[in-house]
Amino acid sequence: MADKPIRVALLGCGTVGTEVTRLLRDQAADLTARIGAPMEITGIAVRRPNKHRDVPAELLTTDAAALVASDDVDVVVEVIGGIEPARTLLLDALRAGKSVVTANKALLAESAGELFAAADASGADLYFEAAVAGAIPLLRPLRESLAGDRITRVMGIVNGTTNYILSAMDNTGSGYGETLEEASRLGYAEADPTADVDGFDAASKAAILASLAFHTRVTAADVHREGIASVASADIAAARALGRTVKLLAICERVTDTDESGETTESVAVRVHPAMIPRSHPLAGVGGAYNAVFVEADAAGSLMFYGQGAGGAPTASAVLGDLVAVGRNMVQGGRGPRESAYAALPVRPMGQTPTRYHISLDVADRAGVLSQVAAVFAEHDVSIAVVRQEGRTDDASLVIVTHAASEAALRSTVDMVAGLPVVREVVSVMRVEGTE
């Protein structure tokens, strides 16, 4: 067993960073045995050193660049988040041959290619299990366990804040605004919840998942992104009436097209949007801050991964797993998996990615309404899968679930339906995923 310690620089010391320091200290003996050498923190870069009373003061510094450049550092753990200064710091570390463990989904989703290139040039490792789905071992299975299979689809709930809000709206019947306020008050939503509720966080994670699953490079800008701010209590109620619930889903698909001559071309479609799913679907039961991700592969079939998607300790667990991997590579020789983007698949725009839709209408309760509405769908070539009409005192509720349709065709259809005199209100329009 090597005695030379593996020296870790920690960039950022919020909830996750504090847990990382605690675990490195509390499990020191076990980690040493598992790695083959002790692992110690030689410096922690923070903005305000006097705010961090639970880590040794002598480790704290405000000069992150100097810490990364220090000769006393073998591995850099980054839990600052955001693009800069994280990007520059990690590129500096990798160029200097220092391995990097990061939880930074935004940076990975924007600059993975650049980071991997720097790692490759120097032979350093780049691990980022904590960037997606917190404690759930998901990236390593995609990069390694399923490396001999052909993954066709990854679909899941990867943002705890929006999942908490949608679950609460479903449980209480409350609207989006008041539920978000309550979530902020309880600490389930950040002071500025934009990254979560507008789907940026989930889109970054979807980009990372798609890149690994399909061996191609997908950035956050390639991801079709819709947040939950437009989900109304009417949508939730409409879903409930049909035995469905609303979830913010990240969906990564491999799409194969066959042209007239029989030639096939592959592309990827990556999207984040709210969708109605049947209450019987396993994702429907995933509540609160939990994450769950389905993976479909040709040989493996359907797999599901479930666990805590955020929080200090769960995220730190993923960081520590990566640190052990880096440590073992240093002690035994060898490197972790490199970027695998050889497939270089084009990204299919959302306009060409048909999905099924649920449309809920308030209509006049009289003969001929359905035929008028159905005619509009037919005119736009949007095929209807299910219709449910329910009379009330003087009007009726008409629910239509379509077969897969393009967003453009669906929008034109809904616009024309809304203009029919027999239609009083378009109550809800939402994508549908999963089968009953």
Next chain:
Amino acid sequence: MADKPIRVALLGCGTVGTEVTRLLRDQAADLTARIGAPMEITGIAVRRPNKHRDVPAELLTTDAAALVASDDVDVVVEVIGGIEPARTLLLDALRAGKSVVTANKALLAESAGELFAAADASGADLYFEAAVAGAIPLLRPLRESLAGDRITRVMGIVNGTTNYILSAMDNTGSGYGETLEEASRLGYAEADPTADVDGFDAASKAAILASLAFHTRVTAADVHREGIASVASADIAAARALGRTVKLLAICERVTDTDESGETTESVAVRVHPAMIPRSHPLAGVGGAYNAVFVEADAAGSLMFYGQGAGGAPTASAVLGDLVAVGRNMVQGGRGPRESAYAALPVRPMGQTPTRYHISLDVADRAGVLSQVAAVFAEHDVSIAVVRQEGRTDDASLVIVTHAASEAALRSTVDMVAGLPVVREVVSVMRVEGTE
């Protein structure tokens, strides 16, 4: 990219082996890109070459030992199963510095130490993801993703045959014997179902899981093992009456004892037995040939892994993932994780591992029955958690769920209760897991 192909010897060519050859052929271009070198099969050892028409005849040989020893082989994939000749063949391969990928749970559960020692001596890799839970990435997460965490419990359904039989008994109300016959007829049970129904298969998997989770060496002989042959339709009915269902569970626990002076000692308890779990428990919904495993760790919290636990393609997916890992190590340098058994924890005998029990009795419907029965439990220091008594025409059903009790205390209690004149029949005695 290296042009020198990585040469694979395949030992065994049944359902899994055939799928491995198919995937290596169909995904050759992708595998080459992912590994950095092509991978090709240079020989397939089988017992009866004329039985294998779907693999190239020129690759077939009956001399497995010569194939393993051949200079044209870099990696040996073993899907024969059983202890010998697999053990000797794999030890020969590892000693010669040839990496091994195996799906052999029985061998791993008996000889992991010996195999790892041989791998270490020569620097070869030893991977065995396919040995537990088929396609589900489970061993790599335990060995690597959670390597920085402290796992406290692994519990799951790891045998598809018994899960199919128990699900069918629950659905139809049929007895064990006829359900097993039906399962054999439909191909869900082997001609000789002993390894599955008597729990040997699950016990091997539990030994492997416990070894990896707790960084210690657990063999199949260390696992308390009860199969499903004694599960009666009365047990299933009794479970159903209380909103429970019966599953064959593999349970691996880390146990911490504190002595009078405050010193703590750790041990592991590993067991396979049928147990009643609430129908609301996520494992209750795992049907047919699916596997699901819960992992609890200090920092990560609860994780679940779900997917197909057996079958040609799913198992081959796991084998291929390991082959890519071996290939990447050969191309990039480095090695996969070695045995981590430093914790060397003692195994706690089942007699010292208390569990909760469900006892279902037919009793006379008259005053004082419960007090007589309860007195016997009290006398044996078996604490009662729940009692439910239900009168019928001239007798009554009495269901008792205990707090955790040792098997010995429970058996003595049940023996004495059975001898009470007011007790007509002990209908069902079964362990209980999970909370409502």
